[in-house]
Amino acid sequence: MSSLIFCITGVALVLAGIVFFRRRQPLFFLRGPIPASYLLGHEYELNQQADVGNLEFAWAKEYGPTFRLSGCFSEDVLMIADPLGLQHILQSPNYPKPRDIRLIAERVFGRGILWATGEAHQRHKRALNPAFSPQEIKHFVPQFQEATEQLVHKWHEQLYHVDMVQLNMAEWIPKVTLDVIGRSAFDFNFGLLDDTAQYNNLYITMRDMFLDSTSPSAMTVLYAAVRRRFPERFGFKMYTTKEDRRLSSFLKAAQDAATTILKRKTEAPNVSTHDDKDILSTLVRSAANGDPKKRLSEDEIVSGISTIILAGNHTSASTFTFMLYELALHPDTQARVYREIAGLRSRIEQGTLLTSAHYDSMPYFVAVVKETLRLHPILPTIIREASHDDSIPLSIALKDKTGRSMSHIPIFEGQRILIPFSVYNRLTQVWGEDAHVWNPDRFFTQKKDVNVGVYGNLATFSGGVRSCLGWQFAILELQVMLFALLESFEFSLPPEGLDIQRIPSILMTPMIRGRLELGTQMPLYVKHRTRGLMKEKETDILE
Numbered sequence: 001m002s003s004l005i006f007c008i009t010g011v012a013l014v015l016a017g018i019v020f021f022r023r024r025q026p027l028f029f030l031r032g033p034i035p036a037s038y039l040l041g042h043e044y045e046l047n048q049q050a051d052v053g054n055l056e057f058a059w060a061k062e063y064g065p066t067f068r069l070s071g072c073f074s075e076d077v078l079m080i081a082d083p084l085g086l087q088h089i090l091q092s093p094n095y096p097k098p099r100d101i102r103l104i105a106e107r108v109f110g111r112g113i114l115w116a117t118g119e120a121h122q123r124h125k126r127a128l129n130p131a132f133s134p135q136e137i138k139h140f141v142p143q144f145q146e147a148t149e150q151l152v153h154k155w156h157e158q159l160y161h162v163d164m165v166q167l168n169m170a171e172w173i174p175k176v177t178l179d180v181i182g183r184s185a186f187d188f189n190f191g192l193l194d195d196t197a198q199y200n201n202l203y204i205t206m207r208d209m210f211l212d213s214t215s216p217s218a219m220t221v222l223y224a225a226v227r228r229r230f231p232e233r234f235g236f237k238m239y240t241t242k243e244d245r246r247l248s249s250f251l252k253a254a255q256d257a258a259t260t261i262l263k264r265k266t267e268a269p270n271v272s273t274h275d276d277k278d279i280l281s282t283l284v285r286s287a288a289n290g291d292p293k294k295r296l297s298e299d300e301i302v303s304g305i306s307t308i309i310l311a312g313n314h315t316s317a318s319t320f321t322f323m324l325y326e327l328a329l330h331p332d333t334q335a336r337v338y339r340e341i342a343g344l345r346s347r348i349e350q351g352t353l354l355t356s357a358h359y360d361s362m363p364y365f366v367a368v369v370k371e372t373l374r375l376h377p378i379l380p381t382i383i384r385e386a387s388h389d390d391s392i393p394l395s396i397a398l399k400d401k402t403g404r405s406m407s408h409i410p411i412f413e414g415q416r417i418l419i420p421f422s423v424y425n426r427l428t429q430v431w432g433e434d435a436h437v438w439n440p441d442r443f444f445t446q447k448k449d450v451n452v453g454v455y456g457n458l459a460t461f462s463g464g465v466r467s468c469l470g471w472q473f474a475i476l477e478l479q480v481m482l483f484a485l486l487e488s489f490e491f492s493l494p495p496e497g498l499d500i501q502r503i504p505s506i507l508m509t510p511m512i513r514g515r516l517e518l519g520t521q522m523p524l525y526v527k528h529r530t531r532g533l534m535k536e537k538e539t540d541i542l543e
């Protein structure tokens with residue numbers, strides 16, 4: 001019986017797709033790969049590829065950074081990683097998130113800033129902006145340092161009886177970043193590193209939340225494609241997938257935590273230990289704003305808190321996890337960063353509290369953070385839709401099907417556009433012939449033609465009107481963690497090696513090739529720093 005229902009559903013999906021999806025082929029003039037299947041286009045293979053970017057890198061090599069792909073039912077999709085094209089799209093309000101992407105955002109975060117558009121988006125942004133100014137973020141440094149010190153302490157305990165220990169970074173680092181967010185944004189202790197662990201459930205839900213977003217079946221891909229074409233009134237919300245249910249379970253856990261945080265704040269408004277420009281105080285104040293254009297409702301504040309909990313945790317944690325992987329893969333880089341850290345320590349008085357200026361004063365250290373963000377953009381692709389007809393300018397001219405050179409692409413309203421940050425971040429035209437290789441030194445020589453994004457000419461934090469609000473927060477957090485952990489520990493690969501797969505999901509997820517059943521993994525060897533390196537450091541300082 002169930003297989004009959006399955007077949008009927010499948011046929012219904014296909015017919016619905018064909019009837020409602022069939023449209024012109026507005027990008028017929030562009031070159032691009034031929035899809036293996038009319039029904040699935042490239043959507044299934046993009047989601048199934050072994051490592052994020054494998055297919056896109058190969059296509060960009062063949063067709064250049066701008067080409068035509070097929071969505072389900074052979075809908076034309078534009079894939080664009082051209083620097084000027086990206087700048088044009090990201091800076092313009094005429095390329096909003098499509099409805100299906102907003103529905104996912106709603107399912108994960110509620111109706112917060114990542115879901116909102118137009119006036120509502122501006123209201124959320126206005127409410128949050130004051131807490132994310134560079135001056136305010138600098139005040140968070142002590143909280144970042146405290147949370148990281150707790151991790152250092154925990155690892156010292158693990159190393160009390162042994163010289164070296166294998167630890168899963170994908171499990172440890174999110175504990176720090178969640179505690180960092182709790183302390184700095186909400187003056188709240190999630191207690192993940194001090195064994196009070198009241199919020200273990202939130203941590204576990206968050207750690208596993210994208211597991212059902214990896215390797216979707218062909219049926220799930222088709223269902224998603226049909227669902228995004230139908231208005232909400234068709235009742236698709238009733239038919240949820242495994243992924244929908246898992247994402248909703250995060251929303252529930254995050255909203256429970258957010259409600260507790262908000263209640264604690266409103267019942268004891270003076271409990272904050274730092275001044276009232278922290279993220280929570282800023283959000284709460286917005287509820288009392290007399291101007292409806294600036295006021296957030298209580299539900300919007302709860303969504304705001306849930307958004308910051310996830311957007312500010314998983315992203316930084318995964319990026320840092322990949323940074324430790326690169327440092328373990330490149331011991332020479334690790335030693336060079338450590339020498340800068342030790343050099344700084346030797347120049348400042350003992351007991352000096354480090355500030356953001358100290359971290360920024362180490363050029364190679366800063367370049368390592370940038371190179372990690374370049375090679376491993378944790379949100380590898382975003383999706384947009386043209387709300388108006390337009391013409392997108394290109395900095396890297398492309399050849400159309402007839403061999404004619406084009407410097408602009410005409411776009412019709414409704415055009416779906418994939419923006420692969422992973423491809424832009426590795427364009428040889430921007431980053432040089434070694435764009436696929438780990439090389440922090442590139443940031444000392446790189447020339448800038450078009451400035452994409454908000455930091456280091458990288459697309460990783462997006463750009464323009466919907467760029468990441470927390471990018472300065474993230475950079476400082478990554479710097480604090482890198483300094484504290486490298487000062488105390490050395491990281492290396494297990495003796496048998498470690499082949500990490502960058503699994504496509506909503507956020508790129510690290511797993512061990514051939515051992516996917518273990519879930520999110522980054523097992524590295526950790527030991528105390530040795531005297532040998534201290535000697536190297538002294539020599540380096542003398543140089």
Ligand code: HEM
Pocket residue numbers: 113114125307308311312313315316319377378379382460461462465466467468469470471473474
């Ligand atoms: C390495 C770490 C991070 C990366 C790579 C990153 C990346 C991004 C990207 C690509 C977007 C745009 C998403 C889209 O257009 O769909 C975004 C949006 C956002 N991020 Fe981040 N993010 C990071 C850390 C953070 C942190 C630490 C916070 C807060 C504490 C944060 C808060 C936000 C918010 C609120 C938005 C929504 C902005 C808007 O829609 O106007 N992010 N982030």
